[in-house]
Amino acid sequence: MFKSIQYQITIYTVLLIITTVGITLAIVHQKYLLLLPGIIVFVLCLSGLEKCHKRYNQNFMFLLNALDNGDYSFHFSETKLSTREKEINVMMNWIKDILSNARKQVIENENFLSIILESTSTGIVIVDDTGIIQRTNRAALNMLGFHVFSHFNQLHRINETYPALFHQLKVGDSIQISLMTEREELQVNVRVSQILLKRGMMRILTMNNIGNELESKEMESWIRLIRVMTHEIMNSIAPITSLSETMQFLYKSNTADSDELKQNTLEAFETIHTTAKGLLSFVESYRKFTAIPKPKKQKIVINTLIDKVVKLHETSLAEKNIELQIQLPESLVVFADENLITQVLINLLKNAIEAIEENSNEKIIISADCYHDGRINLNVANGGKTIPPEILPHIFVPFFTTKSSGSGIGLSVSRYIMRLHNGKLIHFVSPEGMTVFQLTLELEIGA
Numbered sequence: 001m002f003k004s005i006q007y008q009i010t011i012y013t014v015l016l017i018i019t020t021v022g023i024t025l026a027i028v029h030q031k032y033l034l035l036l037p038g039i040i041v042f043v044l045c046l047s048g049l050e051k052c053h054k055r056y057n058q059n060f061m062f063l064l065n066a067l068d069n070g071d072y073s074f075h076f077s078e079t080k081l082s083t084r085e086k087e088i089n090v091m092m093n094w095i096k097d098i099l100s101n102a103r104k105q106v107i108e109n110e111n112f113l114s115i116i117l118e119s120t121s122t123g124i125v126i127v128d129d130t131g132i133i134q135r136t137n138r139a140a141l142n143m144l145g146f147h148v149f150s151h152f153n154q155l156h157r158i159n160e161t162y163p164a165l166f167h168q169l170k171v172g173d174s175i176q177i178s179l180m181t182e183r184e185e186l187q188v189n190v191r192v193s194q195i196l197l198k199r200g201m202m203r204i205l206t207m208n209n210i211g212n213e214l215e216s217k218e219m220e221s222w223i224r225l226i227r228v229m230t231h232e233i234m235n236s237i238a239p240i241t242s243l244s245e246t247m248q249f250l251y252k253s254n255t256a257d258s259d260e261l262k263q264n265t266l267e268a269f270e271t272i273h274t275t276a277k278g279l280l281s282f283v284e285s286y287r288k289f290t291a292i293p294k295p296k297k298q299k300i301v302i303n304t305l306i307d308k309v310v311k312l313h314e315t316s317l318a319e320k321n322i323e324l325q326i327q328l329p330e331s332l333v334v335f336a337d338e339n340l341i342t343q344v345l346i347n348l349l350k351n352a353i354e355a356i357e358e359n360s361n362e363k364i365i366i367s368a369d370c371y372h373d374g375r376i377n378l379n380v381a382n383g384g385k386t387i388p389p390e391i392l393p394h395i396f397v398p399f400f401t402t403k404s405s406g407s408g409i410g411l412s413v414s415r416y417i418m419r420l421h422n423g424k425l426i427h428f429v430s431p432e433g434m435t436v437f438q439l440t441l442e443l444e445i446g447a
Contacts, residue, residue, distance in 0.1 A: 013045075013049070015041065015045045016042065016045040016046070016049070019038050019041045019042045019045060020042065022038045023035060023038040023039065023042065026038060059076065059088070059089070059092065060092070062074070063076075063092050063095070063096065066096075067096070067099055070103070072096060072099070072100040072103065074096070075093060075096075076089035076092050076093050077089060078090055078093070117137045118137050118138050118139075120137070120139060121139055121209075122139060122206055122207065122208055123136075123137065123139040123140030123141075123142075123143045123144075123188075123205075123206065123207030123208070124136065124137045124139070124140055124204065124205070124206055124207070125140050125149070125204070125205040125207070126195075126202050126203070126204055126205075127152065127202065127203050127205065128199070128200060128202055128203075129200070129201070129203075131151055131152035131153065131163075131166075131167055132150065132151055133149050133150050133151060133152075134199070134202060136149050139207070140205075140207055143179055143186060143188060143207055143209065144158065144179060145158070145179070145180075152166045152167055158179060158180070159177075159178075162177070165177075166205075169190070169192045169203070169205070170192065171192055171193060171194045171203065172192065172193075173191070173192045174189065174190070174191045174192070175189070175190050176188070176189050176210070177190060186209050187209070187210055188207050188208065188209055188210065189207070189208045189210045190205055190206070190207050191205070191206045191208075192204070192205055193206070244268075244272075246264075246268070292340070292413065292416060292417060292420065293340075294420065295336065295337035295340055295417075295420050295421055296337050297335050297336055297337055297421070297442075298335070298336075298337075298338065299333055299334075299335060300333065300334050300335070300336055300338050300341065301331060301332070301333055302328060302332040302333070302334055302368070302378065303326075303328055303330070303331065303332055305338065305341065305342060305345065306326060306328065306345070306366060308342070309342060309345045309346055309349055310324065310326075310349070312346060313346075313349050313350065313353060316350075316353045317353060317364075319358070320353065320356060320357075320358045320359070320360075321358070321359050321361075322353060322356055322362065322363065322364055323361075323362075323363040323364070324363065324364050324365075324366070325363060325364070325365045325366070326365075326366050326367075327365060327366065327367040327368075328366065328367065328368050329368065329370065332368060332370075332376070333443070334376065334441045334442060334443055335441075335442045335443065336421055336441055336442065337421070340417045340420070340421075341417070341421075341439075341441070343413075343414070343417065344414040344417050344418065344425070344439065345380070347410040347411070347413070347414050348380040348414065348437050348439075349364070349366075349380060350410075351410065351411070351437075352364050352380055352381075352382035352384070352435075352437075353382075355382050355384030355385060355435065356382055356383065356384035357384065357385075360383075360384070362382065362383035362384055363382075363383055364380070364381065364382045364383075365379070365380075365381045365382075365434070366378075366379065366380055366381075367379045367381070370443070374442060374443050375423075375440055375441065375442055375443060376440070376441055376443055377438050377439070377440055378438070378439040378440075378441060379436050379437070379438050379439075380436070380437050380438075380439075381434040381435065381436040381437075382434060382435050383433075383434050383435075384435065385435075386429055386433070386435050387427070387435065392427070395411050395427065396411050396412050396415050396425075397412060411425075418439060418440070421441065421442070422442070423439060423440040423441050423442070424439075424440045425437065425438070425439055425440075426438050
């Protein structure tokens with residue numbers, strides 16, 4: 001027996017060379033009887049070399065198959081071998097150790113991420129394009145009320161519309177849904193992102209219970225609203241009560257003559273009438289706020305709509321010498337209710353004009369930013385004084401106003417209209433220091 005494959009290869013190679021020389025000499029000297037043994041030895045040497053190379057290849061194939069199957073328990077011998085074989089085996093063992101350590105690291109990371117995934121209160125669902133659930137965590141299962149969640153079609157148990165709704169979700173979408181558990185109804189916000197895995201592109205749905213936050217915001221809004229309404233009503237009721245007590249005292253005491261009593265009575269009734277009229281106006285404002293109709297969306301050319309709104313304010317712009325700049329793309333078409341959006345734009349432009357002092361050389365800019373997700377941001381910016389920080393948190397609160405003659409429902413109604421359009425109205429200060437109110441609207445489908 002030869003000690004090693006390398007040793008065998010060397011012997012076979014030497015024999016091949018000797019046999020080749022022998023066959024060549026036999027042909028030259030016409031010793032044809034020696035050709036047959038020489039050819040047999042030659043073929044046997046070639047066969048031996050092939051077997052040796054197969055043994056080399058078998059080791060490599062064994063290595064690759066074991067790694068492919070996740071088997072890292074093997075070890076190639078590194079003793080009693082030729083130098084070449086030892087080098088090859090050392091190299092294959094080194095490759096195995098590197099991949100084994102990498103695999104252990106991956107498993108460790110997966111376990112770490114699994115612990116985090118199960119520990120978070122945010123529900124996480126990973127789903128492919130067909131609606132098959134690839135991974136979910138315990139928080140998501142608890143929110144949905146499922147023991148196992150394998151496909152979007154299971155959502156019909158919660159709501160018949162949810163399977164189609166979840167199928168249609170795209171990257172960047174954010175929706176709010178209601179989920180009924182055994183104990184309570186949850187208000188859940190669902191956001192969508194994506195990740196590319198070996199199996200293909202996957203969507204990641206994150207689910208957060210925002211019920212407590214909504215309740216807190218709702219309670220805060222009610223407190224603000226009640227505070228404002230109480231203030232307005234008390235301001236109206238107080239003088240009526242005071243005058244009533246005064247007149248009651250005068251009639252009972254009989255200290256005033258008839259002419260003076262008549263005059264005081266008329267003045268009292270006039271004050272009561274004016275105060276009551278103001279209170280009725282306040283109630284009417286509240287009724288308008290709660291009676292906004294559902295939007296009837298249609299195609300609207302924003303440029304034409306802006307021109308109409310600007311014409312309504314031409315006199316006010318001219319009186320204050322305000323420069324108005326309109327920076328809009330040509331024929332910008334949106335999908336919205338024309339009457340409601342007109343009301344919003346009229347209110348925002350009116351507020352922008354009022355914020356600028358006369359002859360201050362400030363300007364108003366109406367511009368738009370278009371995006372590929374089917375929405376635009378329409379901006380109404382003015383260079384007047386910015387809103388003080390102490391007032392800013394209250395500007396969208398119904399009936400809150402710093403104006404002596406304002407109703408305080410303009411901005412709150414405008415924001416409500418935008419929410420009815422599945423859009424939004426926000427305020428910010430631009431890098432140039434301009435006060436900006438931004439409307440988000442849907443572009444015309446196919447525009």
